[in-house]
Amino acid sequence: MKALSRPPPDEAQSKLSFTQALDLDRIVRDAGSRNASEVNLLLDAVTARLIEEKEAGRLWMSGIDGRGERVSNGMWVQGYVAHLPMAGTAIIVGDTHSRPHCLEQVLRVTRFAERLNGGEEIYLALLGDYVDKPNSIKECGGVKVLEMIMDLKIQRPNNVIILPGNHDIVENGRINTQQFPQEVLGKYGPTDGPAIRERYRRLFAELVPLAIRFDNGIFAVHGGAASTVKTLSDVINPTQSTREQLIWNDPDAQVKRYGPSHRGAGFHFGGDALKEFLGAVDSSVLVRGHQRKVAHELDSTCLTLNSMDYGDSTKAYAVVDLRRAVCRTSQIKINYF
Numbered sequence: 559m560k561a562l563s564r565p566p567p568d569e570a571q572s573k574l575s576f577t578q579a580l581d582l583d584r585i586v587r588d589a590g591s592r593n594a595s596e597v598n599l600l601l602d603a604v605t606a607r608l609i610e611e612k613e614a615g616r617l618w619m620s621g622i623d624g625r626g627e628r629v630s631n632g633m634w635v636q637g638y639v640a641h642l643p644m645a646g647t648a649i650i651v652g653d654t655h656s657r658p659h660c661l662e663q664v665l666r667v668t669r670f671a672e673r674l675n676g677g678e679e680i681y682l683a684l685l686g687d688y689v690d691k692p693n694s695i696k697e698c699g700g701v702k703v704l705e706m707i708m709d710l711k712i713q714r715p716n717n718v719i720i721l722p723g724n725h726d727i728v729e730n731g732r733i734n735t736q737q738f739p740q741e742v743l744g745k746y747g748p749t750d751g752p753a754i755r756e757r758y759r760r761l762f763a764e765l766v767p768l769a770i771r772f773d774n775g776i777f778a779v780h781g782g783a784a785s786t787v788k789t790l791s792d793v794i795n796p797t798q799s800t801r802e803q804l805i806w807n808d809p810d811a812q813v814k815r816y817g818p819s820h821r822g823a824g825f826h827f828g829g830d831a832l833k834e835f836l837g838a839v840d841s842s843v844l845v846r847g848h849q850r851k852v853a854h855e856l857d858s859t860c861l862t863l864n865s866m867d868y869g870d871s872t873k874a875y876a877v878v879d880l881r882r883a884v885c886r887t888s889q890i891k892i893n894y895f
């Protein structure tokens with residue numbers, strides 16, 4: 559293996575970094591208070607950033623033959639895969655479904671902003687499903703969660719990774735627990751509402767990474783293992799089927815490889831399928847959201863994280879010391895809140 563010399567971040571990503579202190583109070587206050595044109599400006603900025611991120615990763619990879627050894631130099635994006643180095647700490651958040659207070663709580667108790675402002679290498683990995691299933695549509699919780707994560711991404715692009723969930727990309731009316739289209743209609747009206755919803759939908763369906771490959775052995779997606787993935791390249795450049803499976807699939811100990819799903823999209827995957835998938839992407843454990851539970855499954859190779867309150871559901875986030883290799887889900891620190 560040849561050692562790669564990646565350009566230093568300040569050279570490769572000078573346009574992408576932000577030096578002002580991260581202000582969580584301001585982010586929470588602004589979430590949901592923007593009008594349609596202000597939301598469009600936020601989306602313009604995030605869209606530009608996501609395109610730059612992909613381009614920076616492509617430029618870095620070009621001219622390099624074979625599979626080199628990565629140097630630790632922060633988060634970087636390769637097609638639809640975000641990579642995290644073996645340095646620093648990652649906070650992983652599961653489904654938040656229109657509950658800005660749950661995301662805020664995770665950020666407060668982990669002291670995410672303070673630690674970033676203090677110069678610590680810390681990452682926020684968000685596993686999707688930001689909208690729908692609100693307690694009340696009138697609270698506009700989906701809009702608030704989305705504005706919070708877009709704002710965080712713009713303020714600290716190198717430290718925030720946003721993955722898509724099925725609720726974030728689904729076409730209107732395809733699932734019966736969908737309330738976000740109504741929410742934006744009520745908030746922005748019949749012209750701007752659907753247009754904003756479509757901009758968010760396209761951002762999640764076309765621009766954000768689908769998965770995070772942690773150099774320490776964790777692979778994170780919203781749904782799970784995909785039968786179509788034979789190498790990491792299949793996630794970097796996904797087919798429509800790969801995309802759907804990574805976002806919709808669920809673990810199922812009763813299934814050996816892949817079986818039908820109750821969801822009408824994607825499949826259930828068993829232990830053998832997950833083992834094969836993790837081998838293909840050169841990882842040891844899967845961390846995913848998509849279900850309302852916190853659970854270690856499939857012989858400690860699959861961790862499901864739920865981060866929202868809904869009735870008496872258990873909610874938690876994970877804290878990962880990126881310097882330490884992870885071989886089993888039990889090695890991942892789970893904090894209930």
Ligand SMILES: [Mn+2]
Nearest residue numbers: 687723724848
């Ligand atoms: Mn989901």
